[in-house]
Amino acid sequence: MGMTEQATDRGWFADLAPGSVDDAHEALGSGSAAEPADWPQRAVDAGFAEGEADYYDLLHEATMAATRATVVDRERADDKQLLHAVRAMDDADRTANELAERVGEWAGTLFDDVGTGVDAARELADREAATPLEARVVSLAGRVDDLAGEADDLRAFIERQAPEVAPNLSEMAGPVLAARLIALVGGLEQLAKKPSGTVQVLGAEDALFAHLAGRASSPKHGIIYTHEYVSGTRPEDRGSAARAFAGKLSIAARVDHYSGERRPEIHADLDDRMSTIRARAETDDTSDTGEGSQ
Secondary structure, eight states: OOOHHHHHOTTTTTTTTTOOOHHHHHHHHHHOSSSSOHHHHHHHTTTSSHHHHHHHHHHHHHHHHHHHHHHHHHSSSHEEEEEEHHHHHHHHHHHHHHHHHHHHHHHTTOOSSOSSSSSHHHHTTTTTSSSHHHHHHHHHHHHHHHHHHHHHHHHHHHHHHHHHHHHHHHHOOOOHHHHHHHHHHHSSHHHSSSSSHHTTTOOOOHHHHHTTTSSOOOSSOOOGSSSSHHHHHOGGGHHHHHHHHHHHHHHHHHHHTTOOOOOHHHHHHHHHHHHHHHHHHHHHHHHTTTTHHH
């Protein structure tokens, strides 16, 4: 039930059945009043509550129902589904790799021509078992194949879904890294509110805590290292590259959350900045070889 101006003046309980709070969350979420009023008395006059104490009991129930409805809506939001998908993909991938190690060790005691890793387990899953013991190993290899296939399917889902949820962030970071950044902080809104310095070291929390405890130097980057803009830059320039990249990622996340419109200019700005940083390497190489000197 959406609240009209008249319903707002009459209170959140307007048009509700006496004592009912089932639909109150919509009124509580969208309603407002121009000035204070004796809402308990109005509720009694409207026949909604039997008295002041009853009104406050019903108000408590209504606010709790509104809170539960808000939590459900947020959990069903597209960015939260992306969060669950990337975590599930990582879990499936990690479990597949761990199980593949077990399969490789076991299969090595039964067969002469088996390899290791997920690909080897997938090949083994298609093998004809000659004994019940071999059948157990082949079956286990099949579970590896299933998990690895699920991880592949989840990655494909993320690559389709992330550009819908965060178009600028996905274009800039790539869909999977964009989803990881969103997952690390709990949602797109949370990421949009993070300063660029925090975005820069997301995923490097252990190293950051070690630095704060005086046991290590400050980390230059977290999971953004996996992007070519950082990992593909020479070590002495990675700090600058990570700062520039994180700064634009922060802007992209804010644009995606608050407007959802694609902004080509922020991508062009990042490309220009990265070109400038990488040009340093070419300049230094020229200086080292003596080229360009008189």
